[in-house]
Amino acid sequence: VTHGATSGYGYGVLGDYKTLNTYYYNGWYYLYDVTKPMNGVIETRDANNGTTQGGYSVDSNNAFTSSGQAADVDAHKYAGIVYDYYYNTHNRNSFDNAGSTIISTVHYSTNYNNAFWNGNQMVYGDGDGTTFIALSGALDVVAHELTHAVTERTAGLIYQDQSGALNESMSDVFGYFVEPNDYLMGEDVYTPGISGDALRSISDPTAYGQPDHMNDYYYTSSDNGGVHTNSGIPNKAAYNTIVSIGKTKAEKIYYRALTVYLTSSSDFSDARAALLSSTADLYGYGTEYTAVENAWDAVGVY
Ligand SMILES: CCC(=O)Oc1c(C)cccc1C(=O)O
Ligand SMILES: [Ca+2]
């Protein structure tokens, strides 16, 4: 065969075996997934500890089994899982709902305890080995980053103060919806030497220094007005909503709020209103509506 879709495999950041959608071309196998509907493509690249986009992640025998390939394996696999979540659950075709290619770059810089969406692609550091290991090794982190892209193309929540904290919260909340086995964020790649901890918790934001009530809103000029701190307040409201109406209904109202009602300057009170409008649209003014009111009352947002 000259070129085309192939099935490979590899080991992820935690040493776990996984199959991969790859592409054979001219003697090399690429982390390039063409199996998605509507021609959605997922491609994974390797910066090789530089700070450029890097070149395609390739392998000579379709077995991505070296330690240096683990971050590539997970970035690729998990981007595919997040694509599938948005398509299967919300009928959204990639972050722009137009099938744009989802690009990830791993091994960005050195000892880089960070992951981000740069406006065009996801970028993952390797961590310093103490605070983080390679950040693409956590599905909720990948979902968090790709949700920044979805938010950017929908509500466009400005990354500052309350709209910025909402931006962060949407990424954490969809990180939960994609990986609903716990209410923690980043636990799989955070502090390898400490078990049971996480970057954040949506069930108890205060466990990691975040407020869970407006009375404790953190006014600061750093971190774009504390967007990674104040996200605890809408995160707690989301947790309250999930516990009372269940994940299936909660993810529908959150997706509708993000894509229909929220705008770039929405604040926490606007988020409450957007979620109530979404709930009314989908389920009426019954128990679900009351549950969302109670969820936001409990965090002091009206
Ligand atoms: C859960 C993923 C996450 O929070 O990634 C970030 C990290 C690790 C550092 C700085 C910013 C971010 C982010 O994506 O907001
Ligand atoms: Ca998690």
Ligand SMILES: [Zn+2]
């Ligand atoms: Zn974020």
